Amino acid sequence: MTHISILITIFQINKNNIFIWQKLQILRFFTSLYTFCRKIVENYKFFTNFVGQLYILDIMLKRIITSLLMSAMLSVATLLCSCQSSVSRYKTIDSFALGTFVQMTCLTDTPTAELTRIIAEIDQEAKASMSIFDESSLISRINRNETDSLDRHIRFNIELSAKYHELSNGAYDVTVKPLTSAWGFAEKSNATENPNIDSLLEFVGFDKIAIAGDRLVKSDSRTQLDFNSIAKGYVVDLVAERLDEMGIESYMVNIGGEIRCKGSNPRGNDWTIGIETPYEGNFEQESIEKIIAISDSAVATSGNYRRFHITESGDKVAHTINPKTGYSVISNLLSATVIAPTCAEADAAATMFMAMGSESETLELAKYCEREYGWRYYLIYAEGEGYHIEASQSLK
Numbered sequence: 001m002t003h004i005s006i007l008i009t010i011f012q013i014n015k016n017n018i019f020i021w022q023k024l025q026i027l028r029f030f031t032s033l034y035t036f037c038r039k040i041v042e043n044y045k046f047f048t049n050f051v052g053q054l055y056i057l058d059i060m061l062k063r064i065i066t067s068l069l070m071s072a073m074l075s076v077a078t079l080l081c082s083c084q085s086s087v088s089r090y091k092t093i094d095s096f097a098l099g100t101f102v103q104m105t106c107l108t109d110t111p112t113a114e115l116t117r118i119i120a121e122i123d124q125e126a127k128a129s130m131s132i133f134d135e136s137s138l139i140s141r142i143n144r145n146e147t148d149s150l151d152r153h154i155r156f157n158i159e160l161s162a163k164y165h166e167l168s169n170g171a172y173d174v175t176v177k178p179l180t181s182a183w184g185f186a187e188k189s190n191a192t193e194n195p196n197i198d199s200l201l202e203f204v205g206f207d208k209i210a211i212a213g214d215r216l217v218k219s220d221s222r223t224q225l226d227f228n229s230i231a232k233g234y235v236v237d238l239v240a241e242r243l244d245e246m247g248i249e250s251y252m253v254n255i256g257g258e259i260r261c262k263g264s265n266p267r268g269n270d271w272t273i274g275i276e277t278p279y280e281g282n283f284e285q286e287s288i289e290k291i292i293a294i295s296d297s298a299v300a301t302s303g304n305y306r307r308f309h310i311t312e313s314g315d316k317v318a319h320t321i322n323p324k325t326g327y328s329v330i331s332n333l334l335s336a337t338v339i340a341p342t343c344a345e346a347d348a349a350a351t352m353f354m355a356m357g358s359e360s361e362t363l364e365l366a367k368y369c370e371r372e373y374g375w376r377y378y379l380i381y382a383e384g385e386g387y388h389i390e391a392s393q394s395l396k
Contacts, residue, residue: 090250090266091115097123098232099133100256106243107250107263118242126235129153130227132177143177143224148215157227157234158211160344164352165206167365172352173206173323177226180321183328185228197326204323233258233300233347240343253343260298260343270295278303278334278380278387290378292395298343302350303335303380320354331357334387337378339395349375363390 093115095102102119129151131137139154141147150158157174164172182195203222210217227234232255239253240260250263252271261271270293277287292299302320320329336353340346349369356362359381366377376392389396 093119095119097255098126098131098235100232101254102256103252103254104239105252105265106248107266108243108246108248110246110248119239122235122238122242126153126231126238130157130231130234132226132228139225139227142216145218145221148217150211150214150216153234154216154225154227155211155214157230157344158209158216158225160348161227161230162206164348167369168352168356170206170324171322171355171357172229172348173204174225174227174229175204175206175208175223176321176323177224178204178222179323179326180226180228181224183321185321195326201324201326204326229302229351230344230348232256233298233343233345236260236298236343236347258298258300258343258347261294262296264295269293273299275301275337275378276303276335289380290395292339292378294339297339297341298346299337299339300343300346300350301335301337302347302354320351322355322357329355329357331362332359332382333362334380334382336362336380339376340373345373345375353377353379366390 089109090105090107091110091112093102093104093112095104095116097119104115104119106115108115127134127137129138130153132139132143134140138147138149138151142150142154161172161174165174178200179195179197182197182200203220203224205223208219208223209225210219236253236255236258237260239255240251240262243251243253244262248262250265252259252261252265259271259273261273265271272291272293274288275290275292277289321327322329331354333354333356336350338346338349338353340349353362353366356365362379366375366379369375370377370392376395377390378392378395379390380387381390
């Protein structure tokens with residue numbers, strides 16, 4: 001009975017293995033029957049014939065119970081060894097891509113060196129296509145009007161960006177490159193203390209670009225693209241898609257804080273992600289405001305508390321630029337976190353919420369996106385010397 005109790009206690013933790021659980025329940029039944037028969041034998045020994053029959057039943061039950069017990073213990077041992085083996089098969093890779101850190105954990109027998117090679121390959125392909133910091137990249141050549149050809153990466157991001165531009169009534173705009181350059185967030189060498197914003201706004205606007213086949217058509221040749229608000233999440237998706245193609249069913253891909261998860265973590269649970277407390281000087285990523293658990297989805301956070309610079313005159317310029325005014329967005333929204341099916345969606349949506357400006361309009365849009373697309377949101381607003389939270393019900 002002691003062995004049976006221990007086995008059943010173990011499987012209170014994991015009833016997902018129905019076969020073993022049912023076997024233990026049958027074992028429990030026969031054990032109870034055996035105990036009942038033994039009590040009758042002990043208390044009614046003067047009924048010789050009846051006791052003889054019970055004695056035969058007693059022997060049969062012992063054999064059944066012994067067989068079931070051995071079978072159940074073997075199944076438990078096999079399962080526990082399997083669980084231990086699964087945990088040991090999780091690999092963690094620390095690498096570098098897109099100018100930031102990469103952390104990837106996945107359940108696979110693929111060598112670590114091969115996984116690292118895949119990350120480097122995707123990083124090289126993405127930068128050759130979409131990096132505004134690489135003068136030889138395709139997007140840099142498009143911005144200089146040296147070509148109008150599009151590859152699959154740029155085409156995808158333009159088409160996806162159109163959705164966010166429409167949702168935000170123009171607050172999200174990937175043609176903001178001339179403004180981010182002028183303020184020092186694209187090429188800092190081009191930054192000026194007082195850029196001529198009015199002249200730059202003349203060639204900023206999503207309506208100034210269109211896709212015709214595999215070509216980008218500009219209505220103003222000075223219009224330029226900047227995918228920094230979506231590219232990191234998109235590259236996370238590229239890595240995740242490669243892992244899917246390899247048949248890997250459990251993984252977490254983290255590139256610079258943009259994350260996509262699938263399956264379960266090494267403990268068999270959903271992946272846990274920390275949302276940082278947004279305050280200036282929080283560069284250590286150690287102050288956590290909220291812990292969330294996700295699986296088969298992606299999460300991204302955007303905020304102005306870390307990425308900004310101070311001009312020579314002492315003014316703070318945040319990296320979220322309003323494409324309509326040309327200046328930093330004025331808002332009490334400190335950070336926006338979005339959970340969506342893909343990381344490109346989550347990344348762009350988080351930036352979109354930061355770009356909205358109005359607290360009421362941002363919250364209204366976040367609720368609309370949750371109803372329409374199933375995105376969940378966690379918005380942290382400044383309030384006096386503290387802050388307050390607006391979030392999806394499941395994240396409160």
